[in-house]
Amino acid sequence: MLIGAGLGAVDAALVRYVSPSVHPFVIGFTRALFGLLVFLPFILARPAILRSAFGPRHALRATLKLASLIAFFIAFASAPLADVMAIGFAAPIGVTIGSWLFLSERPRALRILGVIVGFVGVLIVLRPGQGGDMSAGLLFALLGAVLTAVIQLVLKPMSRRDSTETLVAWNLIWTVPIAAIPAALVWEMPSVTEWGLLAIQGALGMVAMGAITRAFSYADASLVAPVDFMRLPFAAVLGFALFAQEVPLTTWVGGAVIFASTLITARSARARMPEEL
Numbered sequence: 001m002l003i004g005a006g007l008g009a010v011d012a013a014l015v016r017y018v019s020p021s022v023h024p025f026v027i028g029f030t031r032a033l034f035g036l037l038v039f040l041p042f043i044l045a046r047p048a049i050l051r052s053a054f055g056p057r058h059a060l061r062a063t064l065k066l067a068s069l070i071a072f073f074i075a076f077a078s079a080p081l082a083d084v085m086a087i088g089f090a091a092p093i094g095v096t097i098g099s100w101l102f103l104s105e106r107p108r109a110l111r112i113l114g115v116i117v118g119f120v121g122v123l124i125v126l127r128p129g130q131g132g133d134m135s136a137g138l139l140f141a142l143l144g145a146v147l148t149a150v151i152q153l154v155l156k157p158m159s160r161r162d163s164t165e166t167l168v169a170w171n172l173i174w175t176v177p178i179a180a181i182p183a184a185l186v187w188e189m190p191s192v193t194e195w196g197l198l199a200i201q202g203a204l205g206m207v208a209m210g211a212i213t214r215a216f217s218y219a220d221a222s223l224v225a226p227v228d229f230m231r232l233p234f235a236a237v238l239g240f241a242l243f244a245q246e247v248p249l250t251t252w253v254g255g256a257v258i259f260a261s262t263l264i265t266a267r268s269a270r271a272r273m274p275e276e277l
Contacts, residue, residue: 009231014198032179036176043169053161061154061155072088072140072141075144080239082251091145095153098153114264127250155167
């Protein structure tokens with residue numbers, strides 16, 4: 001889980017580094033492309049994993065996933081990395097609310113408390129009304145978190161019948177052609193260096209997904225999930241070292257509050273949902 005958190009921070013730094021010259025649509029396409037190339041040998045070795053009960057629903061999930069990634073890529077390009085990471089922790093709050101509204105799950109007192117605490121944490125990071133500090137980048141991060149929650153709501157019934165490998169494979173297979181459409185509209189050939197960095201980013205995304213999946217297979221979610229919060233200090237260090245980004249106290253406090261809300265929500269959960277990168 002620590003490896004997955006660290007790679008997530010490196011992923012964000014790579015996006016920030018190439019963003020001045022590579023459009024987020026192009027980054028979304030290359031991430032899916034290189035991720036699929038890394039996963040392709042596994043698909044060829046085990047073609048049975050492509051058997052699925054859902055068909056077109058994979059395309060819907062891939063489209064939502066691409067939109068979420070692009071929203072986060074825009075956020076990484078225009079807002080401090082640590083702030084975006086902190087807002088990203090708000091996704092479980094959206095899952096909880098969506099489960100009440102669309103999956104007919106009964107609200108529990110502990111989960112309601114988690115949602116309230118998480119909302120307070122988001123406001124602390126966004127800092128609305130304080131001299132216009134609520135940047136467009138942070139709003140895109142919030143959009144990415146909301147879309148991530150929607151993806152997990154779509155994923156929940158799918159995970160009961162399809163394996164994690166099947167879900168990952170079809171997500172990558174669908175995302176590549178879907179992402180190619182907006183990428184073609186803004187396409188400018190990346191340099192050799194940029195191609196290398198984009199390839200590394202796509203490969204790291206797959207490695208991070210594998211590390212997180214393996215972490216949950218080794219230990220209970222309640223033990224390994226809190227380690228994911230290390231993405232925040234990792235992103236803060238990279239943001240400061242590479243881009244001279246200073247992290248205000250409100251980001252640390254808000255991020256801690258948001259993550260505390262996810263722990264409160266997780267404590268009341270009966271079962272853990274498969275992880276989605």
